[in-house]
Amino acid sequence: MKILPKIRNAFRNNRGFWFVLPSVLLWLFVGLYPVAFSIALAFHQWNGYGKFFSIFPKYLCVHPTCRFVGLENFVKFLTPGLPTTKSFLNALSNNFTLMIFGTIGVIAIALPLAFALNNAKFGSRVTRALLLLPMATAGIATYYVWKLIYQPTGVLNKLLENFGLAAWVAKDGWLGGIHTALGSLIAVTIWSGVPFAMILYLAGLQTIPEEIYDAAIIDGASSWQRLRHIAWPMLAPMTIIVVILSLSGALQGFELQFLMTSGGPAEHTNVVGLMVYVEAFGGWGVPDLGRASAYGWSLFILGVGLSLLSLYFNQKYQGGNE
Amino acid sequence: MSTLYLRLHRSFNIGKLLIIIFLIFYTILSVYPFLWMVSATMKDPIEVVTSGSLIPQHPSFTSLIETWQKLNFFLHFRNSLFLTTIVILGSIVLYSLAGYGFAILPFKGGNLLLGFFLSMLLVPGVTVLVPLYILLRLQVPMIGPHSPYWLTYLGTALPIINGGAPFAMFLFRNYFKSLPHELHDSAQVDGASELRIYWSIYLPLAFPAIATIGITTFLASWNAFAWPNIVLTKPEWQTLPLMLRQLDLERLIQWNVRMSGSLFVIIPVIIVFFLLQRYYVAGLTGSVKS
Numbered sequence: 001m002k003i004l005p006k007i008r009n010a011f012r013n014n015r016g017f018w019f020v021l022p023s024v025l026l027w028l029f030v031g032l033y034p035v036a037f038s039i040a041l042a043f044h045q046w047n048g049y050g051k052f053f054s055i056f057p058k059y060l061c062v063h064p065t066c067r068f069v070g071l072e073n074f075v076k077f078l079t080p081g082l083p084t085t086k087s088f089l090n091a092l093s094n095n096f097t098l099m100i101f102g103t104i105g106v107i108a109i110a111l112p113l114a115f116a117l118n119n120a121k122f123g124s125r126v127t128r129a130l131l132l133l134p135m136a137t138a139g140i141a142t143y144y145v146w147k148l149i150y151q152p153t154g155v156l157n158k159l160l161e162n163f164g165l166a167a168w169v170a171k172d173g174w175l176g177g178i179h180t181a182l183g184s185l186i187a188v189t190i191w192s193g194v195p196f197a198m199i200l201y202l203a204g205l206q207t208i209p210e211e212i213y214d215a216a217i218i219d220g221a222s223s224w225q226r227l228r229h230i231a232w233p234m235l236a237p238m239t240i241i242v243v244i245l246s247l248s249g250a251l252q253g254f255e256l257q258f259l260m261t262s263g264g265p266a267e268h269t270n271v272v273g274l275m276v277y278v279e280a281f282g283g284w285g286v287p288d289l290g291r292a293s294a295y296g297w298s299l300f301i302l303g304v305g306l307s308l309l310s311l312y313f314n315q316k317y318q319g320g321n322e
Numbered sequence: 323m324s325t326l327y328l329r330l331h332r333s334f335n336i337g338k339l340l341i342i343i344f345l346i347f348y349t350i351l352s353v354y355p356f357l358w359m360v361s362a363t364m365k366d367p368i369e370v371v372t373s374g375s376l377i378p379q380h381p382s383f384t385s386l387i388e389t390w391q392k393l394n395f396f397l398h399f400r401n402s403l404f405l406t407t408i409v410i411l412g413s414i415v416l417y418s419l420a421g422y423g424f425a426i427l428p429f430k431g432g433n434l435l436l437g438f439f440l441s442m443l444l445v446p447g448v449t450v451l452v453p454l455y456i457l458l459r460l461q462v463p464m465i466g467p468h469s470p471y472w473l474t475y476l477g478t479a480l481p482i483i484n485g486g487a488p489f490a491m492f493l494f495r496n497y498f499k500s501l502p503h504e505l506h507d508s509a510q511v512d513g514a515s516e517l518r519i520y521w522s523i524y525l526p527l528a529f530p531a532i533a534t535i536g537i538t539t540f541l542a543s544w545n546a547f548a549w550p551n552i553v554l555t556k557p558e559w560q561t562l563p564l565m566l567r568q569l570d571l572e573r574l575i576q577w578n579v580r581m582s583g584s585l586f587v588i589i590p591v592i593i594v595f596f597l598l599q600r601y602y603v604a605g606l607t608g609s610v611k612s
Contacts, residue, residue: 015516016432019423023416023487027439030481034453035445041453048452054461109348116345119338127345129599131352136595139545140563141584145355148362148577151371155358158374191352203607223337244443252446255547276448281552289452296449303444 042293045069047286073294088295091263091270095299098186098271099250105190106197106246107239113194114201115227128202135195143259146188150174175261178268185256185269193249197242204238205231243310251303272299356588362581370577389582393565399590401475401554402544402561408479409543410536413490416483417535418528421494422520426506436495440488447485448548454481455552465553478553482543490535497531497608498524534605537598544591562587 037055046053046066054060061068077088113131117124134142149156152173160168170177174184208231216226254273257263263270263278272295279292362370364381373379423429424436458465464477501524509519525532547563554560560568566583595602 014429016423016427016429019427019516019520020420020432020435023420023439023491024435026416026480026484027442027487030454030457030484031442031487034450034457034481037453037457038449053456112341112344113348116341120342120345127349128603129596130349132595132599133356133592134352136541136591136599137356137545137588138541139587140547140566141359141588142355144566144580144584145359145362148371148581149355149358151577153372155374162374191355194348195352199603199606202603206607248443252448254448258548273446273448276446277451277548280452292452293449296446299446300444300449303446304441307444 038293039297041290042073042297043068043070044290045073046289048280048289053289069290073291074298076291077295087267087270088272088275090267091272091275094182094269095251095271095273097182098189098253099247101186102189102193102250103243103246105186106193107242109190110194110197110201110242111235113198114205115231117198117202118205131198132195134192138192139255140259142192143188143256146184146191147175147260150184152176172265175269176265178265181261181265181269185260188256188260189250189253193246196245197238200238200241201235204235208234240310244307247306247310248303251299251306272296359581359585362578363585365578367576367578370581385576385578386582386585389569389579390586392569392579393562393583393586395562395586397558398560398562398565401559402563402590404471404475405479405482405546405550405561406540406543408475409482409486409539412479412483413486413535413539414532417487417490418494418525418532419520420491421498421531422524424491424495425498426503426520426524427516436491439491443488450481451549451552454549459553471559474554474559478550479543481549482546483539486535486539486542489538493535493605494528494531497528497605500608501527530601530605530608532605533598533601537595537602540594541591 033056040055041053044053044061044066046061049065053066076082077084079085117128117131120127148154150170150173151157152171154173156174157169160166170180174180212230213226216230221229252273254271254277257269257271257274258277261269263274276292276296276299279295280287280289357376361376361378363386364378364383365373366380366382367385369379424432458477458480460466463469464480465474469477505523505527506519509523514522544561545563546561550561551564551567554564557568566580566587569579569583
């Protein structure tokens with residue numbers, strides 16, 4: 001007899017859940033299921049043919065196109081000395097280079113821009129709109145323009161010649177040289193990533209009360225000190241968002257490499273995401289979907305580790321300040 | 323007096339001058355590739371890869387016109403528009419509801435669930451491309467070879483909507499949280515149901531957040547490449563960005579053609595973004611503040 005009110009109470013106390021339910025259902029369908037599928041796939045070898053691999057409603061994996069291999073996929077690119085290991089580590093180190101320089105570059109450019117826009121008295125609206133363009137258009141079209149700019153006879157080389165910097169000209173084109181290709185891609189990543197970080201910083205700056213600055217000026221703080229000791233700590237939450245976004249972008253991204261260099265020259269711009277894509281959809285040879293998944297999940301593990309690390313440092317840093 | 327002194331002190335400052343110069347320089351750097359794109363569309367195939375000048379020698383609209391015809395612009399524009407409409411509407415409806423649930427009606431395990439959604443940011447999208455393809459093409463044939471137009475696009479849109487979930491949920495939740503809770507309580511006293519409070523009070527107030535999510539999801543779905551490239555295999559059902567690669571496949575790369583195509587792809591984005599960027603920034607600022 002007392003169970004009915006109990007159910008009613010449970011229903012009433014958790015009304016919020018019904019609002020979240022539709023998103024959860026969509027996520028179960030196109031989020032969790034593919035993730036579970038792809039984790040399972042990482043422990044199999046499957047070329048995509050035959051009776052297809054399946055984990056739900058029942059497990060399905062039929063010889064000879066599919067077989068369970070346990071950790072073999074991971075062993076193949078984590079055993080030192082194997083050529084696949086070399087490719088994987090090369091791609092991974094490119095991911096890290098992109099991540100480190102991309103993140104630093106975005107912050108180093110977006111922060112001063114946000115300051116400038118915050119102080120500018122006129123024209124800041126138009127300037128802001130123009131500065132946001134690279135974010136709005138990020139994709140195949142802008143990758144193509146940059147590819148044109150980077151051509152051997154492209155405008156970047158022409159400009160360098162005109163400014164008397166002929167020694168800096170990249171003869172094979174900026175994407176063609178093994179020393180310049182990755183850097184050129186990082187530049188495009190930064191160019192597309194700056195606007196969003198800038199907007200976040202601008203929003204953050206507007207929440208800092210004027211009085212704090214005025215007090216600091218009276219106390220004789222230089223503008224560098226104001227930046228270092230007032231703005232930077234107060235913008236820490238924005239920095240965390242920027243770091244996590246560009247971190248996951250650098251780890252997961254592959255469209256830029258796919259459309260601009262295909263990982264070349266000689267794998268100098270290859271990244272793990274591109275290896276997954278090429279292994280699964282890319283064309284030459286028989287696809288190995290199991291190994292593609294295994295590559296991908298090693299990225300995920302790294303991503304989780306790095307995010308936990310950045311949250312830890314954030315907490316430590318903020319704890320030290322108080 | 324003291325305020326005047328402070329203002330003067332603050333306006334003459336070498337660091338500030340440098341920062342303004344940097345602002346001007348970087349604005350040019352942001353816009354320059356677009357100017358270069360426009361100029362390239364008016365050059366001939368040789369000049370476009372050899373000239374270092376922004377102004378074409380013999381400006382002509384031939385490549386623009388030819389590309390326009392080859393692109394079949396309005397057909398693929400419609401496809402892109404259809405995909406973005408589903409994604410925008412779906413994201414706003416689903417995640418404003420979820421944000422309301424998380425912010426206004428906290429429930430057991432709600433924070434855990436939100437954290438779970440946020441951690442999805444770290445799942446590399448490329449690893450689930452194969453499972454999604456198998457799921458939506460073979461197991462639940464939404465994108466099968468015989469499925470109708472709308473179902474194919476719905477199937478293409480669902481993973482894109484789900485991909486935007488962490489950001490959209492977080493934004494709506496923060497935005498609703500920043501509104502005074504009395505709104506909810508007084509409406510409840512008046513006897514309004516939760517769904518009614520959400521629909522008639524909170525949703526209209528959330529316009530800035532809706533604008534931000536609308537624009538974010540618009541950009542994400544308009545510019546999407548890898549996923550639509552795998553599932554939208556029928557030539558006449560491809561979205562505009564996919565058509566850019568079709569232009570290349572026909573013959574040798576002609577950069578003036580490529581740039582004309584690129585220009586056609588980004589013009590709608592630029593128009594929409596210029597009209598709405600004010601709201602985009604306002605919504606982002608509003609939810610960051612809380």
